[in-house]
Amino acid sequence: MASPEKARVPPAVQTPIPPITKFKIGLCQLKVSADKEKNILHARTAVEEAAEKGAKLVVLPEIWNSPYSNDSFPVYAEDIDAGFDASPSTAMLSEIARRLNITIIGGSIPERSGDKLYNTCCVFGPDGKLKAKHRKIHLFDIDIPGKITFKESMTLTAGETPTTVDTEVGRIGIGICYDIRFQELAMLYAARGAQLICYPGAFNMTTGPLHWELLQKSRAVDNQLYVATCSPARDAAAGYVAWGHSTLVGPFGEILATTEHDEAILISEIDYSQIELRRTNLPLEKQRRGDLYRLVDVQRLDSE
Numbered sequence: 330m331a332s333p334e335k336a337r338v339p340p341a342v343q344t345p346i347p348p349i350t351k352f353k354i355g356l357c358q359l360k361v362s363a364d365k366e367k368n369i370l371h372a373r374t375a376v377e378e379a380a381e382k383g384a385k386l387v388v389l390p391e392i393w394n395s396p397y398s399n400d401s402f403p404v405y406a407e408d409i410d411a412g413f414d415a416s417p418s419t420a421m422l423s424e425i426a427r428r429l430n431i432t433i434i435g436g437s438i439p440e441r442s443g444d445k446l447y448n449t450c451c452v453f454g455p456d457g458k459l460k461a462k463h464r465k466i467h468l469f470d471i472d473i474p475g476k477i478t479f480k481e482s483m484t485l486t487a488g489e490t491p492t493t494v495d496t497e498v499g500r501i502g503i504g505i506c507y508d509i510r511f512q513e514l515a516m517l518y519a520a521r522g523a524q525l526i527c528y529p530g531a532f533n534m535t536t537g538p539l540h541w542e543l544l545q546k547s548r549a550v551d552n553q554l555y556v557a558t559c560s561p562a563r564d565a566a567a568g569y570v571a572w573g574h575s576t577l578v579g580p581f582g583e584i585l586a587t588t589e590h591d592e593a594i595l596i597s598e599i600d601y602s603q604i605e606l607r608r609t610n611l612p613l614e615k616q617r618r619g620d621l622y623r624l625v626d627v628q629r630l631d632s633e
């Protein structure tokens with residue numbers, strides 16, 4: 330007897346989700362107070378507002394849940410790896426990323442891990458899961474007598490790992506503030522395929538006016554990718570006075586959005602096709618003289 334013809338089940342269609350090329354980014358330049366609970370609520374409201382305005386990626390400032398000071402870091406630090414009960418700041422970020430279906434570059438908070446403290450940025454995806462954790466690699470130790478002296482290394486330990494993360498809104502490299510000064514890190518991220526580098530950062534009244542915009546444009550134009558920064562708003566009465574001026578720079582070095590020093594939620598559009606365009610216009614990568622000089626990816630060498 331002929332076997333009954335099997336029902337034909339069409340094969341599951343495995344079409345990859347087309348990578349997003351255009352989306353809105355929100356930069357939340359926030360006031361930071363000494364009240365952690367208030368800071369968390371405030372950040373939550375700002376992220377909600379950015380998402381309401383269409384942002385699929387929202388960026389918070391460096392050290393947004395605590396005053397920026399060596400005295401505060403140990404007091405406000407959270408044990409991120411111990412779970413959300415031990416870390417109300419990241420619990421909020423996770424919950425809101427999931428509820429709003431967005432990606433969050435969670436600025437940075439002081440992190441406690443064993444007996445060490447780090448300045449740490451957490452990235453959450455729309456499923457609320459922690460996708461990456463970047464510990465500031467270059468600690469901000471500066472001494473310009475009569476202007477600014479600050480030594481993060483008095484309390485913090487430097488991170489050991491450059492961070493690129495694949496998100497719903499592209500491949501993103503993460504740096505925190507002083508990390509922006511080290512062009513090799515940005516070059517490494519570009520070599521690893523980053524389309525955007527996010528630097529939560531709190532420059533100051535001495536270096537901010539001269540270097541903040543210059544460094545962002547340099548990282549963007551040298552690497553032909555997007556650079557986004559997010560600073561706390563300025564509080565002239567604080568121990569550390571932030572420069573503000575959160576900004577989005579495009580791959581041709583163009584400022585796409587910026588602000589002064591007050592609180593602000595900047596919404597702007599990122600269009601990754603601009604990266605290809607600029608790399609076609611000016612094919613730096615092809616013209617680079619790898620026969621004369623080369624950036625070595627130490628982590629790749631180690632893993633080989």
Ligand SMILES: O=C(O)CCC(=O)C(=O)O
Nearest residue numbers: 469506507531532533536
């Ligand atoms: O590099 C600078 O001038 C400022 C860096 C900074 O404020 C920081 O890393 O927190």
